[in-house]
Amino acid sequence: MSHDKTLNKGAFGVSGTGDTSGYGGLVRSNAKPGSSERPFGSYFDEVADELERAFPEFNDAIEKVIVDRDELTLHVKAAHLFETATKLRDTETLRFEQCMGVSGAHYPEEKNRELHAIYHLLSMTHNRRIRIEVSIPDANPHLPSLVEVWAGCNWNERETFDMFGIIFDGHPALTRILMPDDWPGHPQRKDYPLGGIDVEYIGAVVPPPSDRREYQ
Amino acid sequence: MxxxxxxxxxxxxxxxxxxxxxxxxxxxxxxxxxxxxxxxxxxxxxxxxxxxxxxxxxxxxxxxxxxxxxxxIGYLHTGIEKNCEYRTWTQGVTFVTRMDYLAPLFNEAAYCIGVEKLLGITNDVTERASVIRVLMMELNRISSHMVALGTGALELGALSPMIFAFRERELVLDIFEMVSGLRMNMAYIRPGGVAQDLPEHATSKIRETVKELRINFKDNAKILIGNTIWLKRTKDIGILDLAGCTTLGITGPVLRATGMPWDLRKTQPYCGYENYNFDVITADTSDVYGRFLIRMNELEQSLRIIEQACDKLDVLKGQPVMVADKKIAWPSQLALGGDGLGNSLNHIREIMGTSMESLIHHFKLVTEGFRVPAGQVYSTVESPRGELGVHLISDGGTRPYRVHFREPSFNNLQSTAAMCEGSQIADIVGAVASIDPVMGGVDR
Structure with a gap:
């Protein structure tokens, strides 16, 4: 596990003048845990080994493996997502028979990898969990649908489409699910404002949360 | 005409x-x-x-x-996940508790376990705090199952079970009110522990309520179990087998009704559930009646856990209920004042009158919040409806980068078509009620 050291300075992450008034030009850092090296520990080595054995294109399909906070994340290339998912489900020694859901994330500063789809898999047979993460460019937000692998991905993919605009190719009916059908935009993206109206309280005006002064 | x-x-x-x-x-x-x-x-x-x-x-x-x-669906979508990104990690509790409004403590617990995992303080949470969490969650399981049973029966035309169920739920909500000040949406479980310790004599009051509940539960059992009309409305209705549950990502009573003893409290324990004696209830009928029986029998298991938790709490009296790290723990305990629940007067006196450092500390922690190292976690609890998962991403800031709830209601509701197609229209009501979806959780 290799965290960016700058994140662990001081209790409140103070650097420079320590000005938290919001006017000091403090910048939001976004350092994520880096790639992990073997041995991963726990059952993670076994999962990686078994997947490698069952899946000839393992090295091609898996971009990196991250073990962080006792959780295994496989970063899979979008082109190999369907195959990887099928192998994870069907291989007897892996048997991830349940996909607990699809979660999206938007990282606008990651060029050509702006949109992430994150799948949490559960193997009830082996009592294991892993996470699959796929990143795709905002300009071409297409991913293969996994409804054929896990039927339960149906609504989850619709939600991720609704909220992030990721298009799941092969989905039986990819429509909005939580927002109204004619809603413009994808609300969970970072460039989509939270919105809201000013609230007046005893003469003072409180702006909506997204317009308030920010502590970074 | x-x-x-x-x-x-x-x-x-x-x-x-x-x-x-x-x-x-x-x-x-x-x-x-x-x-x-x-x-x-x-x-x-x-x-x-x-x-x-x-x-x-x-x-x-x-x-x-x-x-x-x-x-x-989507009629109750309130954008809680998006809102969380604009608030501190602690304030997030106040939002997530409003998702599945029948199981607020499970939302809070799953979220806080996730935040603690991100902070790396999972093992620093005191035992007393964990036991209180278990106690509150199991009480909440009872109140949630009571609504599931009561409204489920009501929707099928049985009025009395609803009256009994809400009577029982009231008893549980009274305990919530005694402990947290609120009956619903209490934001009681916080990152690092719980908002405040139990009041004096809480365990003895809870023990009395447990006794009362155990007697009261028999009323609904007598009305419904084996009742011919109830059997006709629920037996062999809304069938979903294990294969269907697996592919659809179904968890909770619907999965356990297929005979699969999958309960995260046993299989992947959290909050020290491995230290309690209780059974995982299953049924083998895969139908509405099986799910109903599971909920009925889980009530007794919850009571068993509550009794054990009360025993533990008596032993752990005086232990702190928040992590020792003052840079994470909420600076003050709450207290009931003339105008409702708020910061304790002693604390206000200290920060306003005697210690400038305390004031700065309070101000920083309350307005800015604590920083959470970058990374992502997925934490789970067994909610009354199944696996409640929380996917949290931190970018190292004082607010979440992304909060996603894997709501059991949302996933389980997908099975409606599989359960209902080919059946009579009247049976749809029973099938949907047996999934027990809470729309606040489905739509978030």
Whole structure:
């Protein structure tokens, strides 16, 4: 596990003048845990080994493996997502028979990898969990649908489409699910404002949360 | 027959559309009978008394048989996940508790376990805090199951079970009020522990309530278990087998009704659940009746856990309920004042009168919040409806980068079509009630 050291300075992450008034030009850092090296520990080595054995294109399909906070994340290339998912489900020694859901994330500063789809898999047979993460460019937000692998991905993919605009190719009916059908935009993206109206309280005006002064 | 002013009909390209508002079914049936059209599309909800909340069901019928079912959801979408990104990690608790409003403590617990995992302080949470969490969650499981059973029975036409169920729920809510000050949405479990310790004599009061509940539960059991009408409405209705549950990502009582003893409290324990004696309840009928029996029997298991938790709490008296790290722990305990629950007066006196450093500390922690190292976690608890998972991403800041709830109601509701297609229209109500979806959780 290799965290960016700058994140662990001081209790409140103070650097420079320590000005938290919001006017000091403090910048939001976004350092994520880096790639992990073997041995991963726990059952993670076994999962990686078994997947490698069952899946000839393992090295091609898996971009990196991250073990962080006792959780295994496989970063899979979008082109190999369907195959990887099928192998994870069907291989007897892996048997991830349940996909607990699809979660999206938007990282606008990651060029050509702006949109992430994150799948949490559960193997009830082996009592294991892993996470699959796929990143795709905002300009071409297409991913293969996994409804054929896990039927339960149906609504989850619709939600991720609704909220992030990721298009799941092969989905039986990819429509909005939580927002109204004619809603413009994808609300969970970072460039989509939270919105809201000013609230007046005893003469003072409180702006909506997204317009308030920010502590970074 | 005189035309009903409320049952208007209009022609569309899809066929004739009738508006039915209740009590005017006869006039619609008379008109439909004249058209000789067998296939009818019925739009049930979102404001229908028996769809378990603002759930819209679009049913294709041939006679009384349902040939196709679709769910329309989103009527209760409030953007909680997005809102969390604009608040501190601690404030997030106040949001997530409002998702699944029948199981607020589970939302809080799953979220806080996730934040603690991100902070790396999972092992620093005191034992007393964990036991209080377990105690509150199990009480919440009872109150949630009571609503599931009560409204489920009500939707199938049985009124008394609902009266009994809400009587029992009131007893549990009284305990919530005693402990946290609130009956629902209490934001009681916080990152690092719980908001405040139990009041004096809480465990003895809870023990009394447990005794009362154990006697009261028999009333509903006597009415429903083995009741011929209830059996006819629930037995072999809404069947979903293990394969269906697996592929659809179904968890909770619906999965356990297939005979699969999958309960995260046993299989992947959290909050020290491995230290309690209780059984995982299963059924082998995969139908509405099986799910009903599971919920009934889980009540007793919850009572067992609550009793054990009370015993533990008596031993752990005086232990802190928040992590020792002052850079994470909320600076003050809460206290009940003349104007409601707020920061304790002693604390206000300290920060306003004696210690400038305390004031700065309080100000920083309350307005800015603590920083959480970058990374992502997925934390789970076994909520009354199944696996409640929280996916949290931190970018190292004082607020979440992304909060996603894997709501069991959301995933379980997907099985409606699998359970209902091919059955009678009257059985849909029972099948949906047995999933026990809470629309606040489905739509978030």
């Amino acid at each position: 005189t035309p009903d002013p409320y049952a208007s009909a209009r022609e569309t390209t899809e066929g004739t559309v009738y508006s039915v508002t209740g009590g005017d079914w006869d006039s619609v049936v008379t008109e439909i009978g004249a058209t000789k059209e067998e296939r009818v599309v019925v739009n049930m909800g979102p404001q229908h008394p028996s769809t378990h909340g603002v759930l819209r069901l679009i049913l294709e019928l041939e006679g009384e048989t349902v040939t196709e079912t679709r769910c329309g």
